[in-house]
Amino acid sequence: MYLSLVQPSRTTARRASQPEKPAAPQTHAVFRGRALPWLLLFPSLLVLAIFSYYPAMRTLRLSVFRSNLIIGNEQFVGPANFAELLSSPVYQQVALQTLVFVTLVVTLGLLCALGLAWLASKPIAGAKFYRLMLIYPYALSPAIAGTLWLFLFNPEVGPVNAVLGHLFGLQPRWLDNPLLAFGLVVLAAVWKGLGYNIVFYLAAIQNVPAEITEAAEIDGATPWQGFWWVVFPLLSPMTFFLLFTNIVSALFDSFGLVDILTRGGPVYGRAGITTFLMYQLYQDGFRNFKTGAAAAQAALLLLLVVAIVLMQFRYGNRKVHYGA
Amino acid sequence: MNKLTTLPLLALASLSLVSLPLVLLSVASQAAAQSTTAQTTTVDFWHTFGDAKRSGWIQARADEYNKAHPNVKVVPSFKGDSNTTFQSTILGARQGQPPALVQVDGTSTQLALDSGVFQPVGSIKPVDFSDYLKPVIQYYTVGGKVNSIPFNASSPVLYFNKDLMTKAGLNPQNPPSTFAAILNVCAKLSAAKIDVKCVALTPFSWLFEQWLSEQNVALLNNGNGRASRATATNIDSAAGRKVFQFYKDLNDKGYLTNTGKLADTVGTNAIFTAQKALMTINSTAGLGNILDGAKQSGFTLGVGVLPIADGSTRNGVQIGGASLWVTKGVSKGVSEAALDFALFMTNTKNMADWHKVTGYYPVRQSSVNLLRNQGWFASSPLQVVAFNQLLSTSPNVANAGSLSGATIETRTIIEQGLQKVLSGQSVVSVAAATQDQANAAITDYNKNFK
Numbered sequence: 001m002y003l004s005l006v007q008p009s010r011t012t013a014r015r016a017s018q019p020e021k022p023a024a025p026q027t028h029a030v031f032r033g034r035a036l037p038w039l040l041l042f043p044s045l046l047v048l049a050i051f052s053y054y055p056a057m058r059t060l061r062l063s064v065f066r067s068n069l070i071i072g073n074e075q076f077v078g079p080a081n082f083a084e085l086l087s088s089p090v091y092q093q094v095a096l097q098t099l100v101f102v103t104l105v106v107t108l109g110l111l112c113a114l115g116l117a118w119l120a121s122k123p124i125a126g127a128k129f130y131r132l133m134l135i136y137p138y139a140l141s142p143a144i145a146g147t148l149w150l151f152l153f154n155p156e157v158g159p160v161n162a163v164l165g166h167l168f169g170l171q172p173r174w175l176d177n178p179l180l181a182f183g184l185v186v187l188a189a190v191w192k193g194l195g196y197n198i199v200f201y202l203a204a205i206q207n208v209p210a211e212i213t214e215a216a217e218i219d220g221a222t223p224w225q226g227f228w229w230v231v232f233p234l235l236s237p238m239t240f241f242l243l244f245t246n247i248v249s250a251l252f253d254s255f256g257l258v259d260i261l262t263r264g265g266p267v268y269g270r271a272g273i274t275t276f277l278m279y280q281l282y283q284d285g286f287r288n289f290k291t292g293a294a295a296a297q298a299a300l301l302l303l304l305v306v307a308i309v310l311m312q313f314r315y316g317n318r319k320v321h322y323g324a
Numbered sequence: 325m326n327k328l329t330t331l332p333l334l335a336l337a338s339l340s341l342v343s344l345p346l347v348l349l350s351v352a353s354q355a356a357a358q359s360t361t362a363q364t365t366t367v368d369f370w371h372t373f374g375d376a377k378r379s380g381w382i383q384a385r386a387d388e389y390n391k392a393h394p395n396v397k398v399v400p401s402f403k404g405d406s407n408t409t410f411q412s413t414i415l416g417a418r419q420g421q422p423p424a425l426v427q428v429d430g431t432s433t434q435l436a437l438d439s440g441v442f443q444p445v446g447s448i449k450p451v452d453f454s455d456y457l458k459p460v461i462q463y464y465t466v467g468g469k470v471n472s473i474p475f476n477a478s479s480p481v482l483y484f485n486k487d488l489m490t491k492a493g494l495n496p497q498n499p500p501s502t503f504a505a506i507l508n509v510c511a512k513l514s515a516a517k518i519d520v521k522c523v524a525l526t527p528f529s530w531l532f533e534q535w536l537s538e539q540n541v542a543l544l545n546n547g548n549g550r551a552s553r554a555t556a557t558n559i560d561s562a563a564g565r566k567v568f569q570f571y572k573d574l575n576d577k578g579y580l581t582n583t584g585k586l587a588d589t590v591g592t593n594a595i596f597t598a599q600k601a602l603m604t605i606n607s608t609a610g611l612g613n614i615l616d617g618a619k620q621s622g623f624t625l626g627v628g629v630l631p632i633a634d635g636s637t638r639n640g641v642q643i644g645g646a647s648l649w650v651t652k653g654v655s656k657g658v659s660e661a662a663l664d665f666a667l668f669m670t671n672t673k674n675m676a677d678w679h680k681v682t683g684y685y686p687v688r689q690s691s692v693n694l695l696r697n698q699g700w701f702a703s704s705p706l707q708v709v710a711f712n713q714l715l716s717t718s719p720n721v722a723n724a725g726s727l728s729g730a731t732i733e734t735r736t737i738i739e740q741g742l743q744k745v746l747s748g749q750s751v752v753s754v755a756a757a758t759q760d761q762a763n764a765a766i767t768d769y770n771k772n773f774k
Contacts, residue, residue, distance in 0.1 A: 035587070068769075069411065069414065070411075070414055070439045070729075071440075075774075153593065154594070155581070155583060155584070155585055156598070157595055174584065176584030176585075176747070178577075178747075227440065265584075265740070265748075266743055267744055287736075288409070288765075290768075
């Protein structure tokens with residue numbers, strides 16, 4: 001049993017008019033007035049206001065100024081920051097790189113996680129140990145993960161090249177060959193996200209009712225058919241959820257990994273090939289101190305997030321099978 | 325229990341959860357307020373050394389000073405790398421709570437001046453700078469005024485593996501001192517069929533700037549940005565192209581190695597001390613660590629002067645490192661104590677000791693004399709090379725070091741240029757493009773003052 005508001009305010013009523021799963025008639029506890037729900041919301045709203053809304057407003061304001069963090073100046077420039085960014089070949093390249101990076105990380109990450117979770121869900125000896133080991137990369141901070149990969153792939157003294165050199169006489173330049181460096185960051189990001197995705201997929205797979213898979217087996221489905229036609233559709237709510245959390249984390253959380261592993265390099269074309277939108281923002285805002293330009297980038301990223309969330313609301317309930 | 329009666333309880337509980345940190349905060353601030361009303365003057369000193377060796381040394385000096393001055397409490401704290409420390413200082417000052425004393429990297433000198441957060445040390449009380457080494461003090465002198473107290477100072481040198489030199493049939497007593505000599509050594513090394521790379525060298529703008537300085541070319545116009553605000557760079561000059569060409573020659577012939585990251589001197593040091601390369605070029609500040617690494621891998625380390633471009637006379641190195649700035653927003657008593665501590669920490673005896681512990685130059689002539697009298701140079705001959713290189717530098721515009729608020733950005737641009745050359749692009753086109761990009765960055769910075 002849970003609490004719900006019988007008289008939501010008009011705006012939320014309109015927003016909530018998206019087709020939710022039709023709620024079964026339930027007995028709801030009822031708030032008699034408006035004061036209590038607001039009182040209960042107040043702590044969260046206060047925290048959000050101080051740590052999210054106010055800084056966000058300040059950032060939006062700053063995006064129309066030329067400003068340097070160190071000098072502390074503010075010169076009104078109108079939309080110039082945005083015009084400069086959108087017409088800048090560097091920023092365009094960075095945006096394109098980010099798109100490719102996010103697509104690769106999310107696709108590869110979800111595929112690997114689903115496969116591994118499927119295997120780890122099997123009743124085999126040591127399954128619990130495998131599960132633990134698969135989840136563990138998630139417990140590492142991005143900085144430590146980055147340092148690990150940096151050490152492994154150091155072209156001269158790293159263990160990976162020592163093995164490759166010994167076996168095949170190869171010494172790939174992992175960090176200054178643009179293609180290899182990009183691939184390395186993608187792999188590291190996929191690996192870093194695996195634990196999180198596997199946990200969710202494992203839980204979802206274990207929630208698939210055994211009768212259904214058994215029925216499929218009795219009907220003569222091969223393991224692959226059983227997976228693809230029966231289990232995978234039942235996992236679609238989880239896939240959908242992971243799709244969006246992964247897009248957001250590839251966009252925003254790859255930052256620590258990139259900073260330690262490649263510092264956005266190596267340079268290819270007009271920018272470092274592993275410089276993504278978030279890292280570019282960091283570089284401009286906190287290394288080059290161009291606060292105004294960085295704020296404009298933050299505003300653009302905000303638009304991107306709004307678009308993603310809208311998509312999530314729009315498609316969230318159409319293509320997804322909930323329940324059996 | 326009835327749901328409706330539990331609700332107010334829940335509300336109370338959640339409210340108290342929120343208010344708890346607030347209460348704690350106000351208690352803490354009251355406590356802080358009380359401690360400042362006591363009779364001691366607290367000097368917050370923010371520095372950038374996270375390692376035990378250097379931060380421990382600073383803490384020990386603060387302890388000594390606090391013992392000798394019972395009414396002053398110097399509190400040194402590590403605030404992250406130079407960029408983070410600098411940012412924290414600026415933000416602290418904007419909120420009216422600056423630290424009194426801050427270690428600011430030389431590359432941020434112009435930014436520090438433009439921030440308006442600091443006061444020239446000379447305005448606190450007259451300071452006698454005559455004892456400071458000339459190349460050091462000129463680096464921190466802007467418009468005839470010394471703004472800060474020089475602290476950690478270094479310059480680049482050539483590190484080489486003496487054992488590998490001997491093995492390759494080269495004379496370890498005569499390390500290469502020019503670009504051509506390095507290429508020559510590399511050719512002999514590869515002829516000797518020893519399976520190591522010749523030079524571990526990372527795309528590093530600080531070295532690019534040093535090599536311009538050695539050729540008596542200022543990196544920036546308007547007197548290296550010291551006569552008036554710089555508006556353009558000299559990257560695409562004959563001197564600049566020689567540096568790009570040096571990287572290209574080493575790379576094309578397979579003599580060069582690095583980790584592939586820009587300015588990754590930690591990486592090239594690791595390659596060098598793992599005996600995967602015959603030589604590396606890095607700051608004298610790394611001498612202690614490289615020496616430790618060499619001992620661990622069991623080879624004899626050699627140090628030579630910074631090799632320079634051919635066809636020029638040695639114009640001298642420019643200083644790298646940081647100095648101690650006093651902020652404006654503190655009381656007169658605090659700023660005087662901060663300056664007094666800075667001068668104590670960099671006095672003759674302490675700087676000589678600092679040099680022995682870290683490999684940084686002692687910034688005072690009297691410290692050099694003290695070390696000489698102690699016989700230090702005879703017992704540590706590796707340090708002599710670096711010293712002579714610095715002491716033989718006669719100050720001029722080029723080796724005074726460049727001054728610009730966009731230095732951090734232009735350094736990355738130069739390093740990306742070096743990387744482009746390593747990836748096979750032509751020196752001529754890269755030098756021109758790098759200059760354009762760097763000039764644009766400087767122009768963009770200068771727009772802040774229109």
